[in-house]
Amino acid sequence: MGWQGKILRVNLTEGTITSEALNQQWAADYLGSRGLGTKYLSEETDPKVEPFSPDNKLIFATGPLTGTMAATGGRYTVVTKGPLTGAITCSNSGGYWGAELKMAGWDMLILEGKSPQPVYLSINNDKAELISAAEYWGKSVWEVEPAIKAKLQDPTVKVASIGRGGESLVRFAAIVNDLHRAAGRSGVGAVMGSKNLKAIAVKGTLGVSVKDPARFMAAVGAARAKLDPSARRDSLSTYGTHAMMDNTNAFGSLPTRNCQDVQFEGVKDINAKAVVTPRLSDGSTNLVTNKACFGCTIGCGRMAHMDPNYEKASEDRYKKISGGLEYENAYAFGPMCGISDLNAITYTNFICNEDGIDTISFGATMAAAMELYEIGAITKEDTGGVALNFGNAEALTTMVEQTATGRGFGKEIGEGAKRLCEKYGHPDLAMVAKGQEFPGYDTRAMKGMGLAYATSNRGACHLRASPFVDDFTRVTTEGKAEIVKTSQDKVSVVDSSGLCVFPAAVWGLDDIVAKIDAACEGDWTEERLWQTGERIFNLERSYNLKAGLTGKDDTLPPRMLKEAAKSGAGKGQTTGLEVTLPEYYKLRGWTEEGIPTNETLDRLKL
Amino acid sequence: MKLKLELFGAHSEKLPRDEGEIEFPDETVPGKIVDWLELKDGDQFVILINGHPVSLEDRYKVKLTEGDLITVFPPMEGG
Numbered sequence: 001m002g003w004q005g006k007i008l009r010v011n012l013t014e015g016t017i018t019s020e021a022l023n024q025q026w027a028a029d030y031l032g033s034r035g036l037g038t039k040y041l042s043e044e045t046d047p048k049v050e051p052f053s054p055d056n057k058l059i060f061a062t063g064p065l066t067g068t069m070a071a072t073g074g075r076y077t078v079v080t081k082g083p084l085t086g087a088i089t090c091s092n093s094g095g096y097w098g099a100e101l102k103m104a105g106w107d108m109l110i111l112e113g114k115s116p117q118p119v120y121l122s123i124n125n126d127k128a129e130l131i132s133a134a135e136y137w138g139k140s141v142w143e144v145e146p147a148i149k150a151k152l153q154d155p156t157v158k159v160a161s162i163g164r165g166g167e168s169l170v171r172f173a174a175i176v177n178d179l180h181r182a183a184g185r186s187g188v189g190a191v192m193g194s195k196n197l198k199a200i201a202v203k204g205t206l207g208v209s210v211k212d213p214a215r216f217m218a219a220v221g222a223a224r225a226k227l228d229p230s231a232r233r234d235s236l237s238t239y240g241t242h243a244m245m246d247n248t249n250a251f252g253s254l255p256t257r258n259c260q261d262v263q264f265e266g267v268k269d270i271n272a273k274a275v276v277t278p279r280l281s282d283g284s285t286n287l288v289t290n291k292a293c294f295g296c297t298i299g300c301g302r303m304a305h306m307d308p309n310y311e312k313a314s315e316d317r318y319k320k321i322s323g324g325l326e327y328e329n330a331y332a333f334g335p336m337c338g339i340s341d342l343n344a345i346t347y348t349n350f351i352c353n354e355d356g357i358d359t360i361s362f363g364a365t366m367a368a369a370m371e372l373y374e375i376g377a378i379t380k381e382d383t384g385g386v387a388l389n390f391g392n393a394e395a396l397t398t399m400v401e402q403t404a405t406g407r408g409f410g411k412e413i414g415e416g417a418k419r420l421c422e423k424y425g426h427p428d429l430a431m432v433a434k435g436q437e438f439p440g441y442d443t444r445a446m447k448g449m450g451l452a453y454a455t456s457n458r459g460a461c462h463l464r465a466s467p468f469v470d471d472f473t474r475v476t477t478e479g480k481a482e483i484v485k486t487s488q489d490k491v492s493v494v495d496s497s498g499l500c501v502f503p504a505a506v507w508g509l510d511d512i513v514a515k516i517d518a519a520c521e522g523d524w525t526e527e528r529l530w531q532t533g534e535r536i537f538n539l540e541r542s543y544n545l546k547a548g549l550t551g552k553d554d555t556l557p558p559r560m561l562k563e564a565a566k567s568g569a570g571k572g573q574t575t576g577l578e579v580t581l582p583e584y585y586k587l588r589g590w591t592e593e594g595i596p597t598n599e600t601l602d603r604l605k606l
Numbered sequence: 607m608k609l610k611l612e613l614f615g616a617h618s619e620k621l622p623r624d625e626g627e628i629e630f631p632d633e634t635v636p637g638k639i640v641d642w643l644e645l646k647d648g649d650q651f652v653i654l655i656n657g658h659p660v661s662l663e664d665r666y667k668v669k670l671t672e673g674d675l676i677t678v679f680p681p682m683e684g685g
Contacts, residue, residue: 229646230646230647231645231646231647231648231650231651231680231681232647232680232681232682232683234615234646234680235615235680235682236682238615239615241682241684241685243614243615243679243680243682244682244685246614246615246679247614247615247652247679247682250612250614250654250657250677250679251654251657251659252657326685327685328685331685439685440685441685462684462685463684466683466684468681468682468683468684469650469652469681469683472652472659473652473659473660473661473662474659474661475658475659501684502683502684505681505682505683505684567657568657569654569657569658569659
């Protein structure tokens with residue numbers, strides 16, 4: 001109950017597909033999705049494995065609440081060793097694909113080896129087969145998803161696929177499902193490309209059972225009664241995450257021009273209000289509507305319509321309504337690159353979706369390239385004649401086309417900011433933690449976020465901890481370690497349950513445990529969930545230590561540690577990681593070198 | 607006392623359209639402004655005075671000065 005109790009294992013080298021029972025003890029200890037995927041990866045792979053080797057595994061995992069009637073219960077995760085960071089990664093997506101996999105009867109899908117030829121996997125409840133993808137290789141996500149649906153003669157099939165970004169092994173390539181949602185971060189799409197796996201089509205009609213339906217629905221209703229009328233839901237539904245841009249700009253934590261500045265003068269042209277303001281050309285707005293994932297009562301997703309007069313929108317596929325601007329993509333293409341051209345930013349987002357590359361990493365790597373260009377470390381000879389100055393919207397759109405399809409200087413950008421800046425002699429200019437590019441929060445004013453970036457097991461991430469409200473209220477190092485540690489443990493649970501992390505701002509683990517205990521076997525308590533979250537986070541940490549990472553990787557670029565913010569609430573300040581990190585290690589029960597002590601490992605049964 | 611007021615997010619339509627300075631009683635504190643706006647979950651909203659945050663404990667204590675910029679935005683997490 002909750003869990004389906006089955007795993008589908010696909011060996012791409014041999015072309016074999018087998019069904020096996022879910023390890024119930026591991027489910028009891030690691031819950032599902034992120035936690036369970038991490039346990040399987042840890043048990044089945046050498047942490048030192050090369051990410052693009054056939055020996056690396058790619059795990060698609062649902063949680064016990066995925067596919068149930070729990071609000072926002074449509075999430076799945078992709079767990080693998082990441083090619084951007086060399087650390088374990090877990091990339092989370094919504095849409096409808098995850099719930100469909102669960103309703104096909106599978107908790108998890110483990111892909112191993114490497115197919116000798118491009119293939120896609122077709123799952124129809126308990127039947128699965130590998131089918132040649134020769135005709136789809138070299139095609140975009142936007143081409144392959146409708147083509148597979150047409151071939152299978154079923155428009156209700158759900159498809160997760162890679163575009164030319166994943167095929168080209170762009171180190172931050174995404175897996176895109178349902179056309180508009182993505183397991184975007186850390187290069188999970190490149191690992192899929194390395195295995196010659198183009199897509200996974202799923203049809204599931206079996207439903208998901210829960211242990212105690214009446215109690216489960218009562219818990220779902222009680223949680224909705226908290227979420228639905230909340231101001232947080234109002235804001236996400238009306239303006240999406242995009243609303244965050246005004247907040248970070250006012251506060252002085254909006255990364256601008258590769259974090260040289262913390263406030264951007266062009267915000268009003270690209271913020272959440274700009275996309276609902278009728279444009280002069282056709283009287284319509286950039287934002288058309290919002291869109292919800294499976295089981296979601298928020299609907300934060302944005303659907304956009306490009307300005308028809310924008311020259312890049314001349315091709316028909318760009319005239320259609322497609323995934324629109326959210327905070328992270330708008331920050332990364334906009335302020336981070338010094339660009340305030342709404343059409344160029346929207347187009348860049350369309351291209352990232354079309355060929356499956358991570359918007360955050362692309363934008364932040366582009367910003368690093370722009371700074372390298374402005375200091376003369378790279379020239380037009382390197383870029384194929386493109387002037388990569390900050391603010392050059394044409395450079396952004398040209399480079400996204402090249403990066404998403406693995407061409408020209410885009411190949412260099414596709415390596416990510418860390419490798420790009422190392423190659424051109426200025427490693428300090430990469431705004432990364434553990435090799436993954438920064439999301440849209442400057443850490444000098446938001447010191448909790450600085451600690452969260454530094455200690456995230458998948459590299460810089462704004463969704464592995466939740467220090468937002470405290471950071472916006474207190475510019476200090478005091479108390480941040482505890483907030484980050486506690487919220488990391490909570491998010492580990494939420495990610496492993498199959499729920500979205502957004503309502504967790506309103507829900508405590510008491511709200512979540514009520515659903516898990518009603519859905520799943522075993523006696524689940526809030527205390528047990530807290531320990532499960534801590535166990536999952538420490539297992540990821542242990543994997544990374546075995547992979548060769550150390551406490552020295554829990555750091556931030558020198559710009560965050562030594563250069564003071566020029567304006568805003570953090571003016572004159574640096575991140576203060578030297579204060580928060582030792583305190584954090586102590587709270588975690590780790591040594592001064594950042595290694596979990598034996599006592600900690602024993603306490604967590606690791 | 608005239609104050610400048612910025613309100614971001616789904617409730618921004620509550621502000622007068624001209625976005626100019628607004629007259630408040632001299633003893634006004636930031637918390638009272640949020641109360642006046644009648645925001646849902648207003649006690650959770652972030653308040654900045656001239657770009658600097660006001661803690662939850664201080665929002666009914668901090669004194670304001672003529673011309674201060676008060677920024678109010680809803681609690682948001684993630685992005």
